[in-house]
Every structure is written in C-alpha cells, then in structure tokens.
Amino acid sequence: MIVSQYVYFALSSNQLSAAEITARLGIEPDEIVVRGSRVACPPRPTRHRWKITCRKRGLTVDEQLKRVVDRLFDHAERIGELAVELDNVDGEPGASQLQVVRVFEHPDGEGEDLTSPVEGLEKLPGQHQLLGWHVDARVLEFLRLTRAELDVDEYAYG
Structure with missing residues (x-):
C-alpha cells in the first residue's frame, strides 16, 4: 500500500x-486560494x-497536526475571533477548519516499511506505518479556541 497525506489549517x-x-x-x-480564480461564474473555487x-x-x-498547531497555538484566540467574524460576514458557519487529507495508492505517496521489526515482531503487509492517528488534548483545545471544524478526507487515487 502507498499513502500520501497532509494536514492544513484554513x-x-x-x-x-x-x-x-x-x-x-x-x-x-503557506498557501492561498483565490475565489473564482479557475472559473468566474459560478465562482470556482467558491x-x-x-x-x-x-x-x-x-x-x-x-505529527503533522502537531506541527501546524505548534505554529498557530499562540494566535488561536485571535484566529477564533476572526473566524466568528468571517462566519457572520458570510452568513454561514465553517470559516475555520483543520483538515486531514489522505490519498491511498497515490504514485507520489510513501510505501510500507516492511524492513524494520517493531518490538521484535515481524511486519506484515497492510500494517502501513502511517496508518492510525489520534487527536491529543492540545489539538482539541486549538480546535475550541479557533472555533475550527475537523474535517478528514480519505481518497483512493485513480
């Protein structure tokens, strides 16, 4: 199995x-998206x-979540205030989002590491080292302070 993944806050x-x-x-x-930059009417991106x-x-x-949260945690309350303002200006919720994206079998992804035993046990195919993750208390606090939704998308390449 090959896995490509990334995390962003938006x-x-x-x-x-x-x-x-x-x-x-x-x-x-790190990145921006401009509304209507691909198609003007209807605007895409929206x-x-x-x-x-x-x-x-x-x-x-x-680890990816930790890196993003570490960069922004000191600004979380200000981000949350702006998120509330954006929700009000746009007339809908969802301005603040922490996103996880994972693509299976993407050609640019990472293959399984079957070479290194874990605690003396043999690794078998299908136990990819990137699978499985958790959200710790600091990330949960960041979500609360920034009023962010957590969105997880998983796709199969093709």
Missing part, C-alpha cells in the same frame, strides 16, 4: 481575501482560503 471566506486575512492576523500563509500546511513526508497525521 480560514476561508466569500468576502475577505487571503491577503485581507493575512493583514488581520499578521501571519503569512471561497478565498488562507492556509497553514504540513506536507512533510514520513510524518504521521499526529
């Missing part, structure tokens, strides 16, 4: 651009998006 809005979100927070994003990402290979989802 603030999104129909009204405020990623540049305006950056100016309000004083934090430069929302502006400001993103902090972790796409580092070899890390579990837990």
Whole structure:
C-alpha cells in the first residue's frame, strides 16, 4: 500500500481575501486560494482560503497536526475571533477548519516499511506505518479556541 497525506489549517471566506486575512492576523500563509480564480461564474473555487500546511513526508497525521498547531497555538484566540467574524460576514458557519487529507495508492505517496521489526515482531503487509492517528488534548483545545471544524478526507487515487 502507498499513502500520501497532509494536514492544513484554513480560514476561508466569500468576502475577505487571503491577503485581507493575512493583514488581520499578521501571519503569512503557506498557501492561498483565490475565489473564482479557475472559473468566474459560478465562482470556482467558491471561497478565498488562507492556509497553514504540513506536507512533510514520513510524518504521521499526529505529527503533522502537531506541527501546524505548534505554529498557530499562540494566535488561536485571535484566529477564533476572526473566524466568528468571517462566519457572520458570510452568513454561514465553517470559516475555520483543520483538515486531514489522505490519498491511498497515490504514485507520489510513501510505501510500507516492511524492513524494520517493531518490538521484535515481524511486519506484515497492510500494517502501513502511517496508518492510525489520534487527536491529543492540545489539538482539541486549538480546535475550541479557533472555533475550527475537523474535517478528514480519505481518497483512493485513480
């Protein structure tokens, strides 16, 4: 099995651009999405998006979540206040999101490591080292402070 995965935190809005979100927070994003940049009518993508990402290979989802949360935790209350404002401006909830994306059998993904025994036990196929993850108390507190939804998407490549 081959697994590709990444994590990001995003603030999104129909009204405020990623540049305006950056100016309000004083934090430069790793990635941005511009509303309507692919198709103007109807707009695709449907929302502006400001993103902090972790796409580092070899890390579990837990470790990727930790890296994103560590970068933003000191700003979490301010992010949460802006998220409430964005929800109000756009007239709908969901401006703040912590996203996990996993793609199985993606050609750029990571294969299973069957070479190293774990605690003296032989590894068998189907026990990929990147599978399984948990959300610790700090990540839960970050979700609460930023008023973020946790969204997990898993896809099969093809």
